[in-house]
Amino acid sequence: MSTATADVVRVHVPARSWRSELRAVKVVWFRELIRFRSDRVRIVTQMVQPLLFLFVLGAGLEQLSSASTHGVDLKTFIYPGILCMSVMFTAMFSAASIVWDREYGFLREMMVAPVRRSSIVIGKCIGGATVAGFQGVIMIALAPVVGVPYSATLIVGVLALQLLLAFSITAFGVMVSARITQIQSFMGVMQLIVTPMFFLSGALFPVTDLPGWLAVLNRLDPLTYAVEPMRSLVFAHLDLSSGAEAALNPGVTWFGWTVPIALSVFTVFALGMTMLAIAIWEFNAGE
Amino acid sequence: MPSAISVKSLRKSFGDLEAVRGVDFEVETGEVFGFLGPNGAGKTTTINMLCTLSRPTGGSASVAGHDVVSARDEVRRHIGLVFQDPTLDGYLTAEQNLRLHAELYGVEKAAVAPRMQQVMEMVGLWERRDSQVLTFSGGMRRRLEIARGLMHSPRVLFLDEPTIGLDPQTRSSIWGYIRELQEREEITIFMTTHYMDEAEFCGRIAIMDHGEIVALDTPQALKEGVGADRIRIETDDDGAAIEAIDRVFGLEATVSEGAVSFAVPDGEEFVPRLFAELGVPIRSVSLSRPTLDDVFMSHTGSTIRDAEELGKGDRKIAAQMLAGIKR
Numbered sequence: 001m002s003t004a005t006a007d008v009v010r011v012h013v014p015a016r017s018w019r020s021e022l023r024a025v026k027v028v029w030f031r032e033l034i035r036f037r038s039d040r041v042r043i044v045t046q047m048v049q050p051l052l053f054l055f056v057l058g059a060g061l062e063q064l065s066s067a068s069t070h071g072v073d074l075k076t077f078i079y080p081g082i083l084c085m086s087v088m089f090t091a092m093f094s095a096a097s098i099v100w101d102r103e104y105g106f107l108r109e110m111m112v113a114p115v116r117r118s119s120i121v122i123g124k125c126i127g128g129a130t131v132a133g134f135q136g137v138i139m140i141a142l143a144p145v146v147g148v149p150y151s152a153t154l155i156v157g158v159l160a161l162q163l164l165l166a167f168s169i170t171a172f173g174v175m176v177s178a179r180i181t182q183i184q185s186f187m188g189v190m191q192l193i194v195t196p197m198f199f200l201s202g203a204l205f206p207v208t209d210l211p212g213w214l215a216v217l218n219r220l221d222p223l224t225y226a227v228e229p230m231r232s233l234v235f236a237h238l239d240l241s242s243g244a245e246a247a248l249n250p251g252v253t254w255f256g257w258t259v260p261i262a263l264s265v266f267t268v269f270a271l272g273m274t275m276l277a278i279a280i281w282e283f284n285a286g287e
Numbered sequence: 288m289p290s291a292i293s294v295k296s297l298r299k300s301f302g303d304l305e306a307v308r309g310v311d312f313e314v315e316t317g318e319v320f321g322f323l324g325p326n327g328a329g330k331t332t333t334i335n336m337l338c339t340l341s342r343p344t345g346g347s348a349s350v351a352g353h354d355v356v357s358a359r360d361e362v363r364r365h366i367g368l369v370f371q372d373p374t375l376d377g378y379l380t381a382e383q384n385l386r387l388h389a390e391l392y393g394v395e396k397a398a399v400a401p402r403m404q405q406v407m408e409m410v411g412l413w414e415r416r417d418s419q420v421l422t423f424s425g426g427m428r429r430r431l432e433i434a435r436g437l438m439h440s441p442r443v444l445f446l447d448e449p450t451i452g453l454d455p456q457t458r459s460s461i462w463g464y465i466r467e468l469q470e471r472e473e474i475t476i477f478m479t480t481h482y483m484d485e486a487e488f489c490g491r492i493a494i495m496d497h498g499e500i501v502a503l504d505t506p507q508a509l510k511e512g513v514g515a516d517r518i519r520i521e522t523d524d525d526g527a528a529i530e531a532i533d534r535v536f537g538l539e540a541t542v543s544e545g546a547v548s549f550a551v552p553d554g555e556e557f558v559p560r561l562f563a564e565l566g567v568p569i570r571s572v573s574l575s576r577p578t579l580d581d582v583f584m585s586h587t588g589s590t591i592r593d594a595e596e597l598g599k600g601d602r603k604i605a606a607q608m609l610a611g612i613k614r
Contacts, residue, residue, distance in 0.1 A: 009405050011389075011398040011440045016360055020393035027390035035378050105374035112340060113391035114363035 016114060024115040028123025029130065032094060036131045046093065046135060050086040054078065054146065057204075070244030075146040077248055080231035081203025083158055084165055084223065086139045087132035088198065091166040092190050094128030095173020099186045102177075117283040121174055125276060128170030129163045136162035147238075154237045158230065164265070165226045168272025169194075175275045178282035197223045208250040219254065222271050225264040228252045232261055289352055291316045291443050291475035292337060298345030299332050306332040308498040309346060314477060314491075316442075319469055321489030322479040323583070329498040330479040331371070334447050337477070338368055351442040364392065367436030367444040371451060373428055375435075377421040381412055384420060385435050392439040406434040410464055426457035433464060437472075444468070446478035450485060462488055483579040492579075494586055501586040506579060513577040513585045516554030518561070519546045521570040528567045535564050 036042070058075035065074050101107040110120050140158050143150060173190060180186045200214070201223035210218060218224055228251065235249045251258045292314035299307040307329045314320040322330045335341040337350055339359045348355045351365035375384050382403065389399045407413040410430035420428065429449065436444055446465075450458040462485065468474055478489070486492050486506060493503040502509055522528040528547050532540045540549035551557045554574045562569060 009398060009402040011394045011402050011438070016364075016393075023390050023393060027387050031376070031379070031383075031387060034383065035376075038378055101376075104377065105370070105372050106376045108340075108370065108372075109374040109376075109388070110391065112338065112363060112368055113388075114360045114393070115391060 020114075021116055021119045024113065024119040025123040025126065028110065028120050029127040032097070032124070032127025032131055035097070036134070042093065043135070046090050047086070047138065049089060050082045050139060053085065053204075054082045054142075058146075068247070070241055070247055072238075072240065072244050072248060073147050076148060076238070078204055079143070079146045079148060080234045081198075081201070081227050083136065083139050083162060083230055083234075084201070084203060084226050085198055087136050087162045087166040088169050088194060088223070090132040090135045091128045091169035092173055092194055094124070094131055094166075095170050095177055096183065096186055096190070098124060098174055098177040099181065099183045102181055103183060111283075118280040121276065121280045121283055124174055125167055125170045125279075128173070129167035132166030132170075133159060133163050136166070148234055149237065151237055154233065157233045161226065161230050161233065161265070164268055164272065165223075168222075168226075168268055168275065171272050171276040171279055175279040175282065178279060178286065197221055200224070201227045202252075203227050206248050206250055207252060208247075219252065222268065224252055225259075225267040228259075229261045229264050289316070290314060291318065292320070292348070292350050292477060294333075294337070294346070294348045296346035297333065297336060297343050297348050299329075299336060299341065300344050305498055307336070307343075310493075310495070310498075310500045312493055312500060312503055314443075314475060316475055317469070317473060318490045319465065319476045319478070319488065321486045321492035322477070322495060323481065323483075323486045323492050323579070324479075324495035325481060328495045330495055331447055332498075333495070334445055334477070334479055338366060338445055339363055364439070365442045367439070367441035369429070369432045369436045369444070369446045369449055371448045373432065375420045375428055375431060378419065380417050380419055381407070381423070381431055382416040384431065385438055388435050388438050394439050402438060402440070406437045407431075409437075409467065410434045411460075426453050429453060429457070429461065430464070433461070437468070440472070441474065443475045443477060446476065448479055448481070450480065450482065458482075458485070483583070486579050494583060496587045502582065509582045510577045510579065511552070513581050515550040515552040516557075516577070517548060517550050517575050518554055518557065519548040519573045519575075520561070521546050521572075522567050523570065524567055528565065528569075531565050531567050535566075536560075 054075060058073075058078050062074040069077060098107065101110070111117070113120075136159060140155055143154070148154070176189060177186060180189055200217050200221040202218055203223070207215070207218050207224065207228075231249050232251075235245065240248075252264065253259065290313040292312075294310060294312050296309045296311055297307060298305070298309050310329075310333065322333065324330050332341065336343050337348055337355060339355050339362050342356060350362045353361035353365070355362050376387070379387065385403050385407070386399065389403070394402065403416075404413060407416055410433055412427065412431055412434065415423070415427070420431065423431065433446070433449065436446075449465075450461050453461070465476060465478075465488070469476065480486055489506065491503065491505050492509065493500045494509075495501070502512070504512065520528065525542050525547050529540045529542070532538050532547070532549060536551075538549050538551060540547050542548075554576070558572060558574060561572070
């Protein structure tokens, strides 16, 4: 017996520490990357919708709107919104993978591991953000095509905002996935929430002088606070007339008070963190 | 050595349904312990509580020396799990699945590669380590799950119906691994099955029915408990044979279907004496031993198959309730 066991590689599992939690976060994150890389169809299909909006809708409506955009190409105007959109849908799909994982049993493998559920949820959210970031980079690369010149501050700033948005959307999706365990229902619910969020956000129109009901919904839409900083950032790198700036990037107002960019960004961050906390709590509560 | 698993009046109810109604048992370190019973008897519910996947509604249990409720992570670190349903990531390769597991369990970095090779060689999948799990057959996946469950050198390996739905050849090779494991590593194996023939391989088995343990012992003892072996002989003179059996051995024999039959403990040792001492010519002899089916029958009053048929209605309710619980 003793000779037989001598060649067995024994491994020792150390007590739980922040280091082991970090390893868990890292491996859950890494798995998202492996899966994304192997799913080339997904990379392509998720590019289609933002590109349709940008080039087809943008070029088409240009015919109608050129008078009111103060000489700014409509594609340039909606580009910041599309930068947000491209990461939103990718992040949503990343969150959906938790529902798939449940369906195919893999979630169980993660849930029974001797690590905190929060490590798994956080790893998933960072994974979703990273994967969406890749998608975002492709969209950023298109900047000159829509009349936005490259610049280091633009690229870094846009990517940072995209990562933040993608993280928050993934957290939102993970939160939903704790309750909605069937993939069809999950995708339905996400579409039902994310699509109106996109349309209400001002990604496709300036947010001043909206009809009252739309103004209210716009201000309540969390995505508004991601689109607004994104547009300000892109417009800061353009040479625009003051008239165009005022008409196209008026800023979000609360009862007449213009919300500072920093507060908008913080709003997205705070919402993301809140949803992450709820997601962690929900996964901890489940057996 | 302390018990690997110690369970005291463990209970679990789902609403009004009592899935486990107070079970007690101890599993010694190094033992292969089988949990036997029809589907819906409470086996999986019990295993889930022992694996910390489900909280008991009463009683207590400790695994590898740690309480399943108060020291959940300690328990998790020392157990390996192979579920009935697959829990592999099909899009990853076999190696990636195992590496991921090692990371989640915090296995020392230097030990990951050699340990991985060892467990994969054991289940004969080392050559296929770079293939996506999607391309694996059901039997290969189950083998990979067993290898993965062993990656972190658990002290107790839980196998929930490890051979269900597999072809006989794969079933027997999985049993081969289990025996090999038991010899090579100081590991306790706790498994559930509803194949009677497989339960024979366990050191001890507990028979569960309707949420209770109705019998617990070695397969041998359980079978002996049912009663003796049955011997049937064909003779030239049945009447004389019955009379001689009564006179020489003090046993009561009857004639049925043209043969004399009687029950006797340790039938194998009895047969030579029978020939030597009976004094009536014997034309043929047959010996049948009680099977675990007989054991199950004697404790539950039905065969395992009948029990499953009867339990179907209950199980449907249980399945609905379980579906409502988040996995």
